[in-house]
Amino acid sequence: xxxxxxxxxxxxxxxxxxxxxxxxxxxxxxxxxxxxxxxxxxxxxxxxxxxxxxxxxxxxxxxxxxxxxxxxxxxxxxxxxxxxxxxxxxxxxxxxxxxxxxxxxxxxxxxxxxxxxxxxxxxxxxxxxxxxxxxxxxxxxxxxxxxxxxxxxxxxxxxxxxxxxxxxxxxxxxxxxxxxxxxxxxxxxxxxxxxxxxxxxxxxxxxxxxxxxxxxxxxxxxxxxxxxxxxxxxxxxxxxxxxxxxxxxxxxxxxxxxxxxxxxxxxxxxxxxxxxxxxxxxxxxxxxxxxxxxxxxxxxxxxxxxxxxxxxxxxx
Numbered sequence: 001x002x003x004x005x006x007x008x009x010x011x012x013x014x015x016x017x018x019x020x021x022x023x024x025x026x027x028x029x030x031x032x033x034x035x036x037x038x039x040x041x042x043x044x045x046x047x048x049x050x051x052x053x054x055x056x057x058x059x060x061x062x063x064x065x066x067x068x069x070x071x072x073x074x075x076x077x078x079x080x081x082x083x084x085x086x087x088x089x090x091x092x093x094x095x096x097x098x099x100x101x102x103x104x105x106x107x108x109x110x111x112x113x114x115x116x117x118x119x120x121x122x123x124x125x126x127x128x129x130x131x132x133x134x135x136x137x138x139x140x141x142x143x144x145x146x147x148x149x150x151x152x153x154x155x156x157x158x159x160x161x162x163x164x165x166x167x168x169x170x171x172x173x174x175x176x177x178x179x180x181x182x183x184x185x186x187x188x189x190x191x192x193x194x195x196x197x198x199x200x201x202x203x204x205x206x207x208x209x210x211x212x213x214x215x216x217x218x219x220x221x222x223x224x225x226x227x228x229x230x231x232x233x234x235x236x237x238x239x240x241x242x243x244x245x246x247x248x249x250x251x252x253x254x255x256x257x258x259x260x261x262x263x264x265x266x267x268x269x270x271x272x273x274x275x276x277x278x279x280x281x282x283x284x285x286x287x288x289x290x291x292x293x294x295x296x297x298x299x300x301x302x303x304x305x306x307x308x309x310x311x312x313x314x315x316x
Contacts, residue, residue, distance in 0.1 A: 009115060010068040011041050023046050025123055026060035030174045031181055041067040051182070054189045055130040058172060060123070061086075067118045073109040078150070080106040080196050082160060082168065086124035089117040100215060103157040104164070104196060127168050129172065131193050139193050146197045153200035161199065162256025162267065162277050167192045169224045210252040217244040218252045225261065229268045230291035235261060270304040273297070277312040 008014055014037035019035050021043035028034075032047040042064040049056040061067075071164075073079055081090075082104040090097040090105065093112045099105050107114075109130070118124060131139075140147050144255040156265045166186050176184050210218070225233060238261065239246045253261055276286045286309065287297035301309045 004044075004071055004073050005113075006069065006071045008041075008068065011039060011064065014039070014044065020094050021060075021062065022044065023062075024060065025062070026058065026125060027172050029056065029058045029172055030056070030225060031178060032056070041065045045071075047183065051186070053132050053135045053186065056171065056185070057126075057128040057130075059126045059128070061118060061126075062123050063118045063120060066120050068115050069116045070117070071113075071116075072113040073130065075109060075130070076133050076194075077109055077114060078106055078136055078153075079091060079109050080104055080129050080131070080153075080192075082129075083256050084125035084127055084128040084168070086122050087119075088124065090183075091115040091117070092155070097157060097269070101219065102160050104160055105155075105157045106153045106196060106200075106292075107155055123271065127172075129192060131189070135190065139190060143194060146194070146201070148206040149197035150271065153197055158196075158200050159255055159258075161195075162196050162264075163258070164192065164199070167195065204255060210248075210255065214248055214252045215256065217242040218256055219250065221249060221253060221261070222257065222264070225265055229265060229272065230289070232262070233292065234267060266300060266304065270301065273309070274305070274312065277309055283309045 006014070009190045016035040016037050018034050019036055020034070021038055022039055024045065026045065027051060029047040032049040034045070034047050036043060036045045038044075040315060042062045045060045047058045083099050083101055087098070090099055092107060092114050097105055131257045136150070140150070171185060174181055176247050206253070221244075224238065224241060233241075235246050235250060239249045242249065244252075250260065253264075257264055259267065269292070273286050273290050276289060277283070281289075282296065284294050287294045291299065292300060298309055
């Protein structure tokens, strides 16, 4: 992160190496620098892509002992942290923020150092984006309706949605060559800033916020769906499995993931289908692997991507 200082408050000073940690569970951020610290606490791996308009930092932390990190950013701008896996406590001055998987948290910089408390025996994946003042002004100029959104986005967590994850994973899995990657990242980071501001300002007031028990039940339901995308679980079936009533299951699932459960399943299926087609599998084979009959798969694929699966060219 631009002009960032990172240190531990619970263990001896971190010693950084330009290597991936053993059993790394993340992906390589294209074009990013890499540094890893390993110790009794586990491992911290940080990949960073920096420009004069924004910075992207993708962190994977495999924590085996309770661990506290502190970081501060010296440049003026907006720092947004999206938690892709795990949950954590953040402390800014006297304020405490609990951040859960699929939530993001934004604050202006420079500010008081932020401390992060991490639980033991947990793996964390985080996606931090630093937006400079110039990029923020450019975005608000392009979308005047967002002029009041910045303040609403600050200092408390917000739920992300499927579009946010689409942007984030398109950055993490970018396959463009270096000269095109810079333009692609700039476009995607601008899209991400827009989404963060729009989600913050559109958050309903007086909403019945989910309890910790409901959140854990929904995350369990999502893991059941993800583990076997060939199967279409009905809502009553999932509700019984996770011990949550159907109404709250549907409502909280959509709040956390931005999609209904069937829409989420379709998205998982389609995201698996396209790479398989590029690998050269037939439409019939891909349909079977994603839980469809061939004719139903073709219809679903066209609705999702806008073109037929038979038109996908095999990678050479």
